[in-house]
Amino acid sequence: xxxxxxxxxxxxxxxxxxxxxxxxxxxxxxxxxxxxxxxxxxxxxxxxxxxxxxxxxxxxxxxxxxxxxxxxxxxxxxxxxxxxxxxxxxxxxxxxxxxxxxxxxxxxxxxxxxxxxxxxxxxxxxxxxxxxxxxxxxxxxxxxxxxxxxxxxxxxxxxxxxxxxxxxxxxxxxxxxxxxxxxxxxxxxxxxxxxxxxxxxxxxxxxxxxxxxxxxxxxxxxxxxxxxxxxxxxxxxxxxxxxxxxxxxxxxxxxxxxxxxxxxxxxxxxxxxxxxxxxxxxxxxxxxxxxxxxxxxxxxxxxxxxxxxxxxxxxxxxxxxxxxxxxxxxxxxxxxxxxxxxxxxxxxxxxxxxxxxxxxxxxxxxxxxxxxxxxxxxxxxxxxxxxxxxxxxxxxxxxxxxxxxxxxxxxxxxxxxxxxxxxxxxxxxxxxxxxxxxxxxxxxxxxxxxxxxxxxxxxxxxxxxxxxxxxxxxxxxxxxxxxxxxxxxxxxxxxxxxxxxxxxxxxxxxxxxxxxxxxxxxxxxxxxxxxxxxxxxxxxxxxxxxxxxxxxxxxxxxxxxxxxxxxxxxxxxxxxxxxxxxxxxxxxxxxxxxxxxxxxxxxxxxxxxxxxxxxxxxxxxxxxxxxxxxxxxxxxxxxxxxxxxxxxxxxxxxxxxxxxxxxxxxxxxxxxxxxxxxxxxxxxx
Amino acid sequence: xxxxxxxxxxxxxxxxxxxxxxxxxxxxxxxxxxxxxxxxxxxxxxxxxxxxxxxxxxxxxxxxxxxxxxxxxxxxxxxxxxxxxxxxxxxxxxxx
Numbered sequence: 001x002x003x004x005x006x007x008x009x010x011x012x013x014x015x016x017x018x019x020x021x022x023x024x025x026x027x028x029x030x031x032x033x034x035x036x037x038x039x040x041x042x043x044x045x046x047x048x049x050x051x052x053x054x055x056x057x058x059x060x061x062x063x064x065x066x067x068x069x070x071x072x073x074x075x076x077x078x079x080x081x082x083x084x085x086x087x088x089x090x091x092x093x094x095x096x097x098x099x100x101x102x103x104x105x106x107x108x109x110x111x112x113x114x115x116x117x118x119x120x121x122x123x124x125x126x127x128x129x130x131x132x133x134x135x136x137x138x139x140x141x142x143x144x145x146x147x148x149x150x151x152x153x154x155x156x157x158x159x160x161x162x163x164x165x166x167x168x169x170x171x172x173x174x175x176x177x178x179x180x181x182x183x184x185x186x187x188x189x190x191x192x193x194x195x196x197x198x199x200x201x202x203x204x205x206x207x208x209x210x211x212x213x214x215x216x217x218x219x220x221x222x223x224x225x226x227x228x229x230x231x232x233x234x235x236x237x238x239x240x241x242x243x244x245x246x247x248x249x250x251x252x253x254x255x256x257x258x259x260x261x262x263x264x265x266x267x268x269x270x271x272x273x274x275x276x277x278x279x280x281x282x283x284x285x286x287x288x289x290x291x292x293x294x295x296x297x298x299x300x301x302x303x304x305x306x307x308x309x310x311x312x313x314x315x316x317x318x319x320x321x322x323x324x325x326x327x328x329x330x331x332x333x334x335x336x337x338x339x340x341x342x343x344x345x346x347x348x349x350x351x352x353x354x355x356x357x358x359x360x361x362x363x364x365x366x367x368x369x370x371x372x373x374x375x376x377x378x379x380x381x382x383x384x385x386x387x388x389x390x391x392x393x394x395x396x397x398x399x400x401x402x403x404x405x406x407x408x409x410x411x412x413x414x415x416x417x418x419x420x421x422x423x424x425x426x427x428x429x430x431x432x433x434x435x436x437x438x439x440x441x442x443x444x445x446x447x448x449x450x451x452x453x454x455x456x457x458x459x460x461x462x463x464x465x466x467x468x469x470x471x472x473x474x475x476x477x478x479x480x481x482x483x484x485x486x487x488x489x490x491x492x493x494x495x496x497x498x499x500x501x502x503x504x505x506x507x508x509x510x511x512x513x514x515x516x517x518x519x520x521x522x523x524x525x526x527x528x529x530x531x532x533x534x535x536x537x538x539x540x541x542x543x544x545x546x547x548x549x550x551x552x553x554x555x556x557x558x559x560x561x562x563x564x565x566x567x568x569x570x571x572x573x574x575x576x577x578x579x580x581x582x583x584x585x586x587x588x589x590x591x592x593x594x595x596x597x598x599x600x601x602x603x604x605x606x607x608x609x610x611x612x613x614x615x616x617x618x619x620x621x622x623x624x625x626x627x628x629x630x631x632x633x634x635x636x637x638x639x640x641x642x643x644x645x646x647x648x649x650x651x652x653x654x655x656x657x658x659x660x661x662x663x664x665x666x667x668x669x670x671x672x673x674x675x676x677x678x679x680x681x682x683x684x685x
Numbered sequence: 686x687x688x689x690x691x692x693x694x695x696x697x698x699x700x701x702x703x704x705x706x707x708x709x710x711x712x713x714x715x716x717x718x719x720x721x722x723x724x725x726x727x728x729x730x731x732x733x734x735x736x737x738x739x740x741x742x743x744x745x746x747x748x749x750x751x752x753x754x755x756x757x758x759x760x761x762x763x764x765x766x767x768x769x770x771x772x773x774x775x776x777x778x779x780x781x
Contacts, residue, residue: 065712070708070711070712097759097760097761099717100716100760100761103715125759254719257714261717261719264717287728287736383764387730387736388730390764390766391730394734394766394767490706492712493708493712493766493768494734494765495716495763495769496764497763498762498763500762
């Protein structure tokens with residue numbers, strides 16, 4: 001450090017699935033989202049580390065394989081290293097994925113970074129039957145190599161020590177890969193030209209690296225060089241040399257990558273020592289069942305079913321508790337306060353407290369669902385599920401990985417949309433984010449249960465199951481349509497690192513569960529809360545003016561409110577073909593906030609408590625079995641809830657949020673109408 | 686020659702050609718999947734996505750398993766989607 005005021009800064013780099021997030025946590029003691037999923041670290045994460053009493057900033061770079069200009073993540077990483085000049089770059093290399101890790105390490109060294117190698121998961125390598133001689137590795141590539149086992153914290157102190165030492169050391173330029181005489185000559189020629197004509201460029205980037213990248217035809221560097229006044233001259237020289245190389249060795253880009261790989265292989269051969277004959281690994285044993293052609297899928301289905309059962313069963317007492325205290329006790333308590341104006345206590349109880357209740361009632365289910373999901377993810381099972389479904393998803397132009405956002409979507413669409421981030425290809429990512437709202441989330445289930453239970457009787461279970469199947473089919477079909485019409489273009493390919501199975505780790509799982517639940521709470525919570533208040537306002541006022549809070553209790557009064565007016569106009573126009581009455585239409589309007597509200601608003605509209613709602617609906621003759629089923633399908637599809645829309649806007653922009661809104665309304669309408677049409681033809685009523 | 690998607694589970698195959706666009710070609714290259722490399726087909730849904738391991742030394746092919754002198758697959762496993770597996774052409778060099 002030249003300047004004492006400036007805080008030292010280090011960066012963490014590594015390919016996906018090397019335990020980078022965990023190392024980040026170990027170093028900073030801070031919170032981070034840790035995962036088995038490649039590409040989880042999409043956001044920039046910063047923490048602090050204390051070394052010898054000095055605070056050091058730690059920046060977590062995205063998981064990358066190399067430093068080309070082909071992917072956004074790689075550009076982020078290399079621009080950070082070049083422009084922000086971190087004092088040290090810790091490259092985390094997994095001992096069970098040595099080749100690709102070292103490839104990245106070599107790329108970082110070529111970029112001129114001050115590298116330390118953290119050789120992680122050395123215990124797993126020993127289980128596989130080999131050891132890596134880290135001293136030898138150190139002497140070959142000339143930078144410190146620290147073996148670690150992140151889950152138990154072994155080696156972390158040594159790593160900190162090495163970081164503290166390296167911060168004060170100047171990096172040495174190492175020529176780590178020899179590209180052979182022909183290419184090396186070309187490199188030195190370009191190097192000379194660059195040093196001569198653009199010395200300012202070599203202050204930022206090592207001249208050798210610029211030369212290499214120009215030979216590789218790196219678009220980002222070509223762009224940067226072209227902008228210089230002397231740019232054309234340099235580019236011309238590079239192109240001229242490229243042409244010569246092409247004749248001698250073929251495509252320079254492929255040649256350079258291959259040389260780098262050969263160098264990695266050489267190093268690996270030298271440093272890897274056989275420790276024992278490998279046993280049949282646990283991973284192979286598990287995979288022979290879990291990824292089996294025939295047994296794999298049924299097993300996955302039962303695992304996911306169990307996940308939902310777990311979330312529901314475990315959260316039930318908590319949900320009841322919240323319901324009784326907030327929606328019951330607290331709500332009634334506030335209404336009893338007579339010293340305040342009536343409209344105010346109603347706003348407080350029926351607007352604000354009801355809003356908070358609507359979120360909190362849902363929170364335990366969501367939290368336990370995320371907990372279970374995080375365990376499956378941490379174990380490494382979700383990557384296998386992606387493998388299992390890829391064959392089917394491929395037919396719909398989606399990668400197997402798209403199954404993850406969909407499964408999360410069955411818990412709650414909001415984090416489901418967000419989980420689409422993990423998909424590298426832009427077209428596939430957008431498509432997945434737009435179909436995730438079709439996953440039948442936990443909030444829809446109460447609606448199915450009440451309406452199905454009231455009208456369909458013994459067929460209810462079958463009807464509900466069919467809706468889940470419908471939800472998957474629609475998601476895939478809409479996905480295919482979107483990929484054919486809006487997000488065309490061949491896939492860049494679905495490739496994923498497949499980690500060995502590991503025991504779930506408490507800190508990984510809690511961090512992930514907490515992060516997702518928190519996001520649900522803030523993102524969904526604020527939207528649901530605001531919307532509840534707005535709906536309250538529209539219910540207690542109408543074209544005739546203020547109706548008073550009695551409207552919420554009195555079905556005849558609410559008929560005159562704004563929502564009543566809206567419901568009646570909807571049921572007499574677009575819903576007339578479906579035969580739903582105005583109460584059902586109003587409930588749909590409420591359901592826009594969060595779909596489970598359809599149930600509570602029906603209770604209000606029928607003027608009964610939720611516990612009696614089923615009987616009342618059954619007696620009211622509002623629905624026939626056919627229109628009830630169509631209504632349930634409509635609830636499944638008709639709109640993403642407000643919070644999901646907000647998330648789509650957040651992830652993809654307003655345009656796509658509107659698109660999602662419109663396509664879902666249209667789709668819901670078409671599907672329900674078809675159900676009624678086909679049903680009547682078949683003789684159902 | 687056949688697409689990797691059709692390779693048999695447990696077999697060793699040699700990559701003979703990669704028929705992919707520039708982007709995918711480049712990505713596969715960087716992962717170490719290049720012409721001439723030998724892959725172990727760990728899992729397949731024949732035909733479908735595959736899980737592979739890159740094998741670095743040709744002698745592995747002829748060695749008995751388990752073989753204490755054989756080189757070790759230290760490269761980690763990769764899942765290649767159906768689409769990708771159809772674009773990598775391979776020849777079987779050792780049956781399962």
